[in-house]
Amino acid sequence: MMGAMARKPVAREAVLDAFESLLIAEGERAATLDAVARLAGVSKGGLLYHFPNKEAMIAVLLERLDRLLAEDLDAMAAAPEGAAAYFIRSSVWADTPLDRVFVAATRLAEVAHAETQRRMAGVQESWLALLAADVGPTMAKPVLYMGDGLYFNAMLARGPGETTVGLAGDVEALVAAVERLRG
Amino acid sequence: MMGAMARKPVAREAVLDAFESLLIAEGERAATLDAVARLAGVSKGGLLYHFPNKEAMIAVLLERLDRLLAEDLDAMAAAPEGAAAYFIRSSVWADTPLDRVFVAATRLAEVAHAETQRRMAGVQESWLALLAADVGPTMAKPVLYMGDGLYFNAMLARGPGETTVGLAGDVEALVAAVERLRG
DNA sequence: GTCTATACGCCGATAGAC
DNA sequence: GTCTATCGGCGTATAGAC
Numbered sequence: 001m002m003g004a005m006a007r008k009p010v011a012r013e014a015v016l017d018a019f020e021s022l023l024i025a026e027g028e029r030a031a032t033l034d035a036v037a038r039l040a041g042v043s044k045g046g047l048l049y050h051f052p053n054k055e056a057m058i059a060v061l062l063e064r065l066d067r068l069l070a071e072d073l074d075a076m077a078a079a080p081e082g083a084a085a086y087f088i089r090s091s092v093w094a095d096t097p098l099d100r101v102f103v104a105a106t107r108l109a110e111v112a113h114a115e116t117q118r119r120m121a122g123v124q125e126s127w128l129a130l131l132a133a134d135v136g137p138t139m140a141k142p143v144l145y146m147g148d149g150l151y152f153n154a155m156l157a158r159g160p161g162e163t164t165v166g167l168a169g170d171v172e173a174l175v176a177a178v179e180r181l182r183g
Numbered sequence: 184m185m186g187a188m189a190r191k192p193v194a195r196e197a198v199l200d201a202f203e204s205l206l207i208a209e210g211e212r213a214a215t216l217d218a219v220a221r222l223a224g225v226s227k228g229g230l231l232y233h234f235p236n237k238e239a240m241i242a243v244l245l246e247r248l249d250r251l252l253a254e255d256l257d258a259m260a261a262a263p264e265g266a267a268a269y270f271i272r273s274s275v276w277a278d279t280p281l282d283r284v285f286v287a288a289t290r291l292a293e294v295a296h297a298e299t300q301r302r303m304a305g306v307q308e309s310w311l312a313l314l315a316a317d318v319g320p321t322m323a324k325p326v327l328y329m330g331d332g333l334y335f336n337a338m339l340a341r342g343p344g345e346t347t348v349g350l351a352g353d354v355e356a357l358v359a360a361v362e363r364l365r366g
Numbered sequence: 367g368t369c370t371a372t373a374c375g376c377c378g379a380t381a382g383a384c
Numbered sequence: 385g386t387c388t389a390t391c392g393g394c395g396t397a398t399a400g401a402c
Contacts, residue, residue, distance in 0.1 A: 011367080027295040029212065032395060044396090046368045053397070109339055110293045112210035120339045141353050142329055142360035145336065149328025152335040156292055156303050170324045177325035180363050194385080215377060227378090229386045237378070 012050045015040040016064070019057055023104040028111045058108060062119055065105050068098040069123060076130055083134035084143050084178045087127060091147035092171050093154040103155060124148075139181045146174055195233045198223040199247070202240055206287040211294045241291060245302055248288050251281040252306060259313055266317035267326050267361045270310060274330035275354055276337040286338060307331075322364040329357060 018040035022031040033054065037047040051057040072090070079086035093099055102123075108116040124144065132140035150170075201223035205214040216237060220230040234240040255273070262269035276282055285306075291299040307327065315323035 009367080027293060029294045033397085034395070042367095043369050045370070045398095048397070049367060049369095054395095106339075107293065110210060110290065111212045112208075117339060124336065124339070138356045139360060142357050145329045145332025145357070146325055147328075148332035148335045149330065152331045153307065153328065156289070156300060156307070173321045174325050174328065177322060177364055181360055192385080216379085217377075225385095226387050228380095228388070231379070232385060232387095235379090 009050070011040070011042055011046065015042065015047050015050055016057070016060060019061065020100055020104040023107040024100060028107045031107075058113065058116070061101065061104060061108075062116060065101045065119065065123075068101055069126070072098050073126055073130065076127075083130045084182070085175050087131060087143065087147050088150070088174045088178055089171060091150040092168060093151075103151070106151070106155065135178070135182050142181055143178055146177065150174070192233070194223070194225055194229065198225065198230050198233055199240070199243060202244060203283055203287045206290040207283060211290045214290075241296065241299070244284065244287060244291075245299065248284045248302065251284055252309075255281050256309055256313065259310075266313045267365070268358050270314060270326065270330050271333070271357045271361055272354060274333040276334075286334070289334075289338065318361070318365050325364055326361055329360070333357070 015036060019031055019036045022035055022039060033044055033047060036057075037044045040047065051060070076083050076086050076090070081089075090098075093103075105116055105120060109120050127147075128140055128144050131143050134140075135143055198219060202214055202219045205218055205222060216227050216230060219240075220227045223230065234243070259266050259269050259273070264272075273281075276286075288299055288303060292303045310330075311323055311327055314326050317323075318326055
């Protein structure tokens, strides 16, 4: 028998993953309940058993964002290369769980979803604080914007996923730039 | 009498402006034909007289983008402070005509509108070329990403418009950062 | 827990009056 | 040139069978 903690049926996670994937690959408009259900391999009715409505699905996605982000902030604070270098390197699209929720959430923020916008603003503040501790308060924003720009470009390319080949090569130039800004 | 060049009725421009405003302030999903028509002060049928369908409206918006962008590239190339400093300063949201079409177009690119994505990629290349001529090939991308990050943040804030007050003060730090990267 | 069937509103677009 | 009326389709959500 499963313990009392063993909830979260597989179907539920599959639905959430499908929602995330569609947001990333095809944008918010394509992430309809129908499309999500199809990709997750359930019916629309089945989907709506797990999530009473679309807002509920978004809310759980944002929980996932919070959780993965908290882990990443710990890693960033403890990074041997320093928070700034860690941040830049992790701003390249690498299809990690955090990359995925982050981009998915960005798609929601872009269509003016208020709660998502609030969360994303909070994320930026957290990153900024750690960057300021590493490279100083005045250079923190330049570094933050460099990382954000990386994401922005990856997303415009034509949705991430297709790893813009040139990008990986740019990271070292960015890390080098960060070193010059340090102090 | 107006000369042969005097086309473009006011209503047509009003519709385009309304479309742009809605994209900026409320995102792509809110920029429906109904909403655009209402904001422009015409009926849906009236709107569809000027633009046979929504794609046509997007196409004309992209023409506006191209036109304003070409002007800005000229100014950037000729800027006394250098292309990089000009670029960073102009990446701050200032509600200029170019800022507005650019953000509006970004909203369309975000929902995976193919043609818009192509145009935006072209824009990035043009900027990159001018930046490379100013700060050198390796530091061009760090500068480009800084500017893009500025836009990204302004858009996440909660749609641009509400000028994130702190931002204006950050510009000098960014310009200073660019100076450090020069070489 | 998962499905089918269905209600209902909104979106894009057409037809045709004025 | 601008309007009203209307259609087909899709997207969210509900009801209820299995």
